[in-house]
Amino acid sequence: MSLPIEIALPGQVQADVLALPVTDPVELAGDAARIVEQKLDGRLARLAQTGELKGEAGRALMLHLGGELQAPRLVVAGLGPRDEVGLDSFRTAGAAAARAARSAGGTIAWLLDESLQLSLEDQARGLVEGTILGSYDPGRWKTRREDGRRPFERIVIGTAPNDVLRQEVERAGLVAEAANRARDLANAPPNELTPAALALHAARLAEEHEHLSGGGLGPDEISSLGMGALEAVGRGSANEPRLIVLRHEPPQPARPEVVLGLVGKAITFDSGGLSIKPASSMQDMKGDMSGGAGVIEGIGAVAALGLPVRAVAVVAAAENAVGSTAFRPGDILRSASGKTIEVTNTDAEGRLVLADALWYARREGATHVVDLATLTGAMELALGDLYAGLFANDDEWRDRLLAAAERSGDLLWPFPLHKRYRRYIDSTYADLKNSSELRQGSPALAAEFLHEFAGDGPWAHVDMAGPAFLERSRGDYLDQPGGTGWGVRLIAELATSLS
């Protein structure tokens, strides 16, 4: 279902929509912009003068043409100030144009600007990602569409073709489409997307790719592995838990001694359990499986890109429900690692399922681990919808993740791990408890909890509660409410850095 992406010289492109990125203020400094402006007899400069055309990031203006150019429409999309232009500016321009030309659809052809600091490869990458992420439609469950949307069928990058550029746009397209699939998973309602349904999705993905294998382990296997924490969280729901495992084993790994461990939280619905959530904060908890979705589509992207990196994805999928069989505050659980956990709050369920998943990832040979989880409401309060918080036990691993985050657009900000946080989760009865009665530092306490189960070797924890699932447009290239596919682009970039 991949959108074809082509590269062709601007003069040879036939399109339904021609799209031109411009800075703020509008300069029309690049070769392509000058040619367009010449053919339009200076119309763009006049529109800039009247203030109808602006280069602000996120703005786009569509003009209907009368045969002056090789397309019936021109979209001019803002990049923001020239000295601030980066990958994100191009992603945002890509999405703004996709929105402006939504009713046109068909072929969209982008012009580039060689007068900018950013390389043509990065410009093209940003535009492809932005166009695909920006055309995402969260209304898949509507039976009637009245908004006149027509899908894009082809993206053309209007510049001289070369192999590096071709590879770059192809990669960008694959990764952005994987991110959109992760958004579909997050937006899927919890009555459809059960743990078993997510496992089936993962198994199908494995079938699509030669070097990817795996699927879901059911309740019996979860029990025999001694995963008392995952088992307990899933116990209250008729939709039984799954441990989803995917392996990527390329024929010629660049670093055979490295196995990337990708661990994801996939609570398909988090009611809070017996420590129930207020009604107002419940319906978005269908997105509490976003870490798992990012991990599944992330390793899928690694396979689709053919990266020579060994990886194992371990996703703990369960529904945190209320009922007579549900686990309770006061229960003491035995995790697969052997450590015992006193449950003091059933709403702190993410760290419980991750405890067993982290253990399993190490057992499967993961040398470098990162877990992705919508873990604490406080992290969303702290960082909002833009950054996810990062905790790590290893400086090099943390730096590698931060660098991958910056390139990918899935932004990370570092937070501290410290063993003096550990005392807040000391339990009177068991090895540790799953939450503190204090309202302070909950993301750091959660990270310290996970630290107990992270095993030996580099490990990082990503708390993506803020950017995983939006209540409203972020005002950039993620301009729809709901799932963002957060983590897919980060994982693709991280794996690229290891290849």
Ligand code: BES
């Ligand atoms: N899934 C939630 C965290 C969350 C909240 C994610 C809002 C996205 C938006 C998690 O399971 C949770 O309930 N965490 C509790 C932990 C507390 C009980 C220690 C929280 O943060 O309130």
Ligand code: MN
């Ligand atoms: Mn919870």
Ligand code: ZN
């Ligand atoms: Zn949760």
